[in-house]
Structures are given as structure tokens and as C-alpha cells.
Amino acid sequence: MNFADSEVIGAILTNNGYSLTDNIDSADVIFINTCSIRENAENRIFNRLREINYYKKKKELVVGIVGCMAERMKEELLEKAPVVDIIAGPDAYRSLPRMIDEVVNDKQKAVQTVLSTNETYAEINPVRISSNGVTAFISIMRGCDNFCSYCVVPYTRGRERSRDAGTIIAEAKDLFDRGYRDVTLLGQNVNSYKWTDEEGNTVNFSKLMAMVAEISPLLRVRFATSHPKDLSDELIMTIAKYDNICKFIHLPLQSGSTEVLKRMNRKYTREWYIDRIKAIRDNIPGICIGTDIIAGFCGETEEDHQETLSLMRIAKYDYAYMFKYSVRPGTLAARKMDDDVLDEVKGRRLSEIIALQQELSLESNRHDIGKTFEVLVEGRSKRSADELYGRNSQNKVIIFPGGNIHPGEYVNVMVKECTAATLLGKIIE
Numbered sequence: 001m002n003f004a005d006s007e008v009i010g011a012i013l014t015n016n017g018y019s020l021t022d023n024i025d026s027a028d029v030i031f032i033n034t035c036s037i038r039e040n041a042e043n044r045i046f047n048r049l050r051e052i053n054y055y056k057k058k059k060e061l062v063v064g065i066v067g068c069m070a071e072r073m074k075e076e077l078l079e080k081a082p083v084v085d086i087i088a089g090p091d092a093y094r095s096l097p098r099m100i101d102e103v104v105n106d107k108q109k110a111v112q113t114v115l116s117t118n119e120t121y122a123e124i125n126p127v128r129i130s131s132n133g134v135t136a137f138i139s140i141m142r143g144c145d146n147f148c149s150y151c152v153v154p155y156t157r158g159r160e161r162s163r164d165a166g167t168i169i170a171e172a173k174d175l176f177d178r179g180y181r182d183v184t185l186l187g188q189n190v191n192s193y194k195w196t197d198e199e200g201n202t203v204n205f206s207k208l209m210a211m212v213a214e215i216s217p218l219l220r221v222r223f224a225t226s227h228p229k230d231l232s233d234e235l236i237m238t239i240a241k242y243d244n245i246c247k248f249i250h251l252p253l254q255s256g257s258t259e260v261l262k263r264m265n266r267k268y269t270r271e272w273y274i275d276r277i278k279a280i281r282d283n284i285p286g287i288c289i290g291t292d293i294i295a296g297f298c299g300e301t302e303e304d305h306q307e308t309l310s311l312m313r314i315a316k317y318d319y320a321y322m323f324k325y326s327v328r329p330g331t332l333a334a335r336k337m338d339d340d341v342l343d344e345v346k347g348r349r350l351s352e353i354i355a356l357q358q359e360l361s362l363e364s365n366r367h368d369i370g371k372t373f374e375v376l377v378e379g380r381s382k383r384s385a386d387e388l389y390g391r392n393s394q395n396k397v398i399i400f401p402g403g404n405i406h407p408g409e410y411v412n413v414m415v416k417e418c419t420a421a422t423l424l425g426k427i428i429e
């Protein structure tokens with residue numbers, strides 16, 4: 001999501017006469033787009049600012065912190081890091097050119113952290129940064145109203161709001177015309193997407209996905225993320241219906257224990273989640289499922305942890321992002337619950353979760369050996385210039401030898417070997 005936001009910021013600045021550079025030595029303005037989701041994400045920013053301080057000693061430089069950390073810490077950031085000139089929250093990006101002027105002309109610090117209820121940067125066509133020319137993100141909504149008790153997002157990104165469907169379709173069409181072949185529709189909970197036009201026609205997420213998929217059968221459509229409580233049968237059927245809607249669902253579990261889920265305010269139970277997994281697997285053959293898991297949330301017992309491991313085995317996740325619980329100031333958990341799982345216990349539980357996921361990912365990849373997939377080529381492999389890499393519909397990376405084939409082309413690849421992270425194959429004519 002930050003990547004997509006940086007592309008919006010890039011567009012706002014280039015529309016105001018600035019240009020982008022890959023070379024930090026030639027930059028006059030540096031923005032760091034920040035994440036507050038866990039404490040270590042924020043710590044990394046302070047390390048980065050120390051590096052930037054070194055550049056600022058050599059020349060005149062405007063330094064801005066944008067995104068969630070700017071929103072969460074506001075002026076406090078100026079005290080902690082005097083190198084910073086600009087602080088702009090996620091809804092303040094249109095003000096950035098004016099804020100740079102304030103710093104340069106008026107020699108003032110500039111802070112803007114008011115959250116909006118309607119800003120979606122709808123009509124701004126993002127500049128694609130470090131793009132491979134094949135895959136792109138499209139932000140379809142902003143904010144989150146779910147208030148999971150551990151999560152800082154509703155506080156840093158504000159209320160949930162959906163972007164004008166017409167502008168989303170226009171952006172997807174434009175990308176397709178420019179050679180892009182894989183778009184990911186982004187939001188904190190895309191299943192809540194809802195847009196009503198002036199004539200009163202409402203577009204929900206399933207409808208929006210279908211509209212994007214109908215742009216061309218050659219355009220792959222992905223999405224992230226859907227909340228399990230809102231995973232509708234309608235969405236499952238839409239994914240099943242269109243070949244070019246990718247057969248991969250990211251469905252964050254967080255915990256396999258109903259008790260812990262209740263404290264997390266996730267609004268579903270273990271049984272509901274298992275039912276959703278079953279509905280997905282029964283209706284979409286060959287689907288892959290990914291998840292997010294938090295180890296060591298407040299009050300998590302050894303039994304709760306075992307329930308997470310057992311649910312992972314039931315769901316047979318193909319992929320997972322796994323984290324140690326990190327207290328976020330201002331959240332319900334920080335205010336009302338005890339962070340009572342010892343750090344070493346959190347660490348051990350996380351290691352067990354990661355080890356199990358390694359097994360499940362390897363098992364999932366082994367199942368693919370001998371199968372042939374349609375792969376969208378994304379570029380040359382880092383391992384060797386003779387090899388290409390791309391992804392199949394299930395979001396798995398496949399590496400294979402390929403001569404005269406270009407990024408953006410589709411090829412059929414048979415899987416010959418695998419690791420837990422990648423598939424290795426060869427092109428089938």
C-alpha cells in the first residue's frame with residue numbers, strides 16, 4: 001500500500017515540476033514513506049534518518065516523513081529527529097508541493113496530519129516507480145473501520161472510503177494499453193468496497209473485479225486484502241467465473257483460537273474461518289491461499305497457540321506472513337490489555353509457526369511438480385541472465401530458461417523442481 005501511495009506522491013510532485021531520481025546524491029528533496037504497523041518498522045525509519053542526516057550536512061536538502069508514522073507521531077517526530085522538515089499524513093499528499101515551498105522559502109517546518117473522510121486521490125494517475133512494465137498496484141479504497149484491537153491502521157489512515165469506480169477502470173485500461181498485464185486492487189478490506197455514482201448505481205467489490213476483468217482476458221486481476229468476516233460467496237463465485245481473476249486469496253487468519261480472535265476484535269470464530277476456507281477450496285479448483293499470523297497476542301496460552309498451528313494444517317496455507325505481536329500505542333490492546341506473553345515465548349511460538357509454514361509451502365510446491373501453468377513473464381531472473389521469472393495465476397514465482405521471450409508475454413511452463421519459495425520449470429511449446 002505504501003508502494004502505491006509513493007506512486008501517487010510521485011505523480012503529485014511531477015505534476016508540480018519535480019522529477020524523480022534513483023540517485024540520493026542528486027536529490028534536493030527526500031520523502032520517506034513510513035509504516036507504523038509494528039515497532040520495528042518505525043525503528044528502521046530512525047536508522048534511515050541518521051543516514052539522511054549525513055547527506056543533509058553536505059548540501060541543502062528538504063527531508064519529509066510521510067505516511068502512517070507521520071500521522072501517528074505528528075510534531076513529536078520533529079523533536080525526535082530534527083533532520084525532518086516536513087510531516088505529512090496519508091491524506092495530506094496534495095499539500096506536499098506547498099509544504100516544500102514553506103520549508104524552502106519561509107524556512108519553516110511544515111506539518112499536515114488532518115485525516116479526511118473523502119480523499120481517495122481518485123483522479124491522480126500514479127507514476128510507476130521502479131516498474132517492470134508488467135505488474136502494477138491500483139489503490140481502490142483507503143482507511144479502515146474494523147478496529148482490530150492490536151492494529152494502528154484505523155488511527156493512522158482514518159475512516160474507510162472507496163474510490164470512484166470510473167477512475168479505477170480508467171486507470172486499469174490505461175495500464176493495459178501501456179503493456180501492463182497484471183493489476184492488484186488494493187485496500188485494507190477490499191470486500192467493503194462500495195461506490196455509488198450520481199445515478200444511484202452501486203458497484204460492490206465483486207462487481208468491480210468483474211469490470212476490471214472484462215477489460216481484456218489478457219489482463220490478470222489480483223486483490224489484497226479481504227477480511228474473513230466479509231468474504232462473501234458472491235466474491236468466491238466471481239473469482240471462480242473469470243479465468244483472468246487470479247486463483248489466489250490472501251485471507252489473514254491472525255490466530256486459530258476463537259478466544260484470541262475475540263480479544264483481537266476480528267469478529268469471526270475459528271469455525272467460521274474454517275468454513276470460509278472450505279467454501280473457497282470447494283468452489284475454486286486449484287486455488288492457493290495465503291495468510292497473516294500474529295504470535296503471542298495478549299493472553300495467548302499454549303493451547304491457543306496449538307490451535308493456530310492446527311488451523312494452519314487444516315487450511316494448508318500455500319504462503320504466510322508471520323509476525324510477533326508488537327504493542328502499538330493508542331490501540332485498544334495497548335490501552336486495555338496486558339502484553340503478557342514473554343518475548344522469548346513469542347519468539348519460540350513464531351519460530352514454530354514459521355517452521356510449520358515452511359513445511360506447508362514446500363508441500364504445496366511439491367504438488368505442482370509435473371503440472372503445467374500459464375506464466376506471465378515479469379523479467380530476467382537475478383540468478384542468471386539466461387533465465388526468466390514470472391508468476392502463475394496462483395501467485396507462485398516460477399523460474400525457467402527462456403530465450404527470445406519478453407516481459408508481459410504469457411508462456412506455458414511445466415514445473416520440474418521446487419524449493420519452499422520457488423518453482424523451477426521449462427517452457428512447453
Ligand code: SAH
Nearest residue numbers: 150151188225252292293323324325326328
Ligand atoms: N487489513 C489487513 C491487514 C493489514 S496489516 C487485514 O486485516 O487483513 C498487515 C498485517 O500486519 C496484519 O494482518 C497483522 O497480521 C499484522 N499486524 C498488524 N498489527 C500488528 C501488531 N500490532 N503486531 C504484530 N503484527 C501486526
Ligand code: SF4
Nearest residue numbers: 144146147148151153
Ligand atoms: Fe488493521 Fe484489522 Fe483494519 Fe486489517 S482489518 S487494517 S488488521 S484494523
